[in-house]
Amino acid sequence: MPDPCDVVVLISGSGSNLQALIDSQAPDNPARIRAVISNRADAYGLQRAAAAGIATQVLDHKAFSGREAFDAALTEAIDGYRPQLVVLAGFMRILTAGFVRHYRGRLLNIHPSLLPRHKGLDTHRRALEGGDPEHGCSVHFVTEELDGGPVAVQAVVPVHAGDDVTSLSQRVHAAEHRIYPLAVRWFAEGRLRLTDGGAMLDGQRLPDTGFLIRP
Template identity: 75%
Template sequence: MPDACDLVVLISGAGSNLQALIDSLGNRNPARIRAVISNRADAYGLQRARQAGIETRVLQPRDYPDRDGFDDALADLIDGYSPDLVVLAGFMRILGPAFVRRYNGRLLNIHPSLLPKYKGLDTHRRALEAGDSEHGCSVHFVTEELDGGPLALQAVVPILAGEGLENLAQRVHEQEHLIYPLAVRWFAEGRLRLGAQGAMLDGTPLPATGQLIRI
């Protein structure tokens, strides 16, 4: 079994993807969550972490004069845990270039669309309004381009005839809870890495779409 891979998870809200990560631990999974950090003191995900015996910290932007000051303090807090990987799990802040460069190749995010489609917010509505036949979610390495880093894994979800926003969002969310723990486990096992040309799995460059899973 590989050596333990230490994670720090950043959240802002309910923490359902955090819970999926917590539930995936064990069973010879070398990933280990050292801490969960939130920029909101009322984030329910903090309670999920505490129930799992994971250390929690809160760092609020209002306590810092500017974004760079917050990013620097956040990075210092993260580095206190010496993580191998930093996982963004519904962390609703844009991180500055210096922060992203500091964790180059060690920073993962999940986004509720089939990137590069629908970067940013309100992705499910945008997919429906565009008349798309499929939607989904993407795990990617974080770079300075918002939602633009190399893709590691995508789950493709067919859009059903007459499907509403709430149902589509729920179905995509279910896939997030499957593929994010999988991608994190791949990283923890040394299988997933960021190479010079993009994401790599088992030493082989992944396609621009990352590894595709269709349901």
């Protein structure tokens, strides 16, 4: 089994993806969540982490003079745990270029659409209004381009007749809870890497859609 891979998770809210990552920790999974850091003291995900015996920390972005100052403090906090991987799980902050470069190749995010379609916010409504037959979610490496880093894995969720934002988002969330632990485990096992040529899985370059999972 590979050596343990220390992970720090960044959150801002309820932490449902964090819970999926916590639940995926097992003796045969080298990923180990060492800390959960939030920019909001009222984030429910902090309670999830504490219940699992994981260290927590709060850095209130409003206490800093600007984005650069906050990201500098956040970097110092993260690096105190010496993680091999940093995971964004509903962390509602736009990160500075310097922060992203510091963690290049070891910073993952999950986005609720089939990238590159529907970057940004309000993806479920946009998928419905666009008449998309399929929606889904993507785990990608974070780069300086918002929601533009190489994709590691995507899960496709069919759009059903009569779907609304709530019903569609619930199915997408369920898919997120499957693929995020998978991608983190791949990274922890040394199978998933970012290179100058893009995202690689088991030494093979992944397509732009990443590893595609269909229902």
